[in-house]
Amino acid sequence: MRRFFYNIICIACMITAVNGYAQDQEQQQRKVTPVKPSTNKVLTPPKGTKEEIIQQYLSGDTAQAKAQERKDSLAKIYPRYPKLTELSLGLNFGDAILMAFGQKYSSFDLSATLNMWNRFQPVLIVGLGRAKDTPDDMNYTYTGKLSPYFKIGANYNFLFKNEPRYQLYAGVRLGFSTFKYDITDVLIDNPYWGEYGQSYQLNGMSSNALWGEFLLGLKVHIASNWSLGWEAKFHGIFKSKKNDKGNPWYIPGYGTQNGKWAFGLSLYYTLPLNKDRWPVKEEKKK
């Protein structure tokens, strides 16, 4: 019985040994399969690949090389401007032109716009506004005394991939003004009772207003550091102080109470900041 088991174990060992030898032979045959000459060609890097990346590939650091390539590729698609890209000082003079076309009120303001990453632009505006109107076929003169106004807001530049010299932006503003106005030269007729030329003056009336604006703007470089800008504004009054003797017609910096649209024209002087960190514009291939 013992001898029988011994024989079986010997046979099993022989079979295992023969099988292992056969597999080993098979693997040795795969190793010696010749490489096709066409797959053995030398790969050359694409034109414009940085020497630093080529060296990384050659040294075997492919992960680092690929990461650097991706970073460079993104930088081409999304050129990243520094946090402080520009500072623009603007003068809004649109109302000066419109007064020549018959507008009876005007606002002039100075603005400071900080261009951040060529994308977000906080804006601060300080201005003065006035009005004087004696409407045709009406019985009074409205005088809005020269009064200050303030606006704070921000723009978003849609052309942030391009140079900041040309901008298309949307913005919001919050405005406030406190002001005085007079109603003078009032003449009232009361024909039934035979009362003609009744007159009065309403002097020194005061009010204030808080309003909001949505705007679309375009800024175009004209020469050196100078640019021109247009703005179309849609605005509404959040709150205004009512007056027992009559509410104001004109609000400095806003315009007339019943107007929902306004337009601006500004001249800007721009100071570039951190220009050494601006993305370098690639020259077009000839």
Next chain:
Amino acid sequence: MRRILQHITLAILVTASLTVIATSCNNDNCIGNGSAIPLAGFYNGDKQITINSLTVYGIGAPNDSVIINKTSAKSVYLPLRLSTNSCKYVFNYNTEDMPNDTLTLGYDAIPYFQSHECGAMYKFKITSLEHTTHAIDSVLIPEPMITNADVVSIKIYVR
């Protein structure tokens, strides 16, 4: 230099055009009357009624001028005098069996700038009211401040 001038000219034209468009979109009409005159309406219960052949005039009006003369009316404007603080009106029904009624209003005239479109005017605060009771049963003034709003501000209830 020529390019700059072209830019500026274009900017001026664009801004002026857009402003003209925007101005035309704004409402420039006066909402309400050009002056504050109380409108008196005739009522029977809750229903506004027409009075036939009615003559209304103010006492002391120059040349005895009338406000309406032998007219069928649902309502009538009663202009207030600016140089005094009360007015007396006569309602003549032009029938033999109904004597005239009178209505006296006391008021304060307040100078007021209504709006750019409507102009400057007086608004009136009614302070007192007296009337006879021949055809008139009662008079109600729902809102004592008379403005240029085109609404009935004096309700005259007739029998």
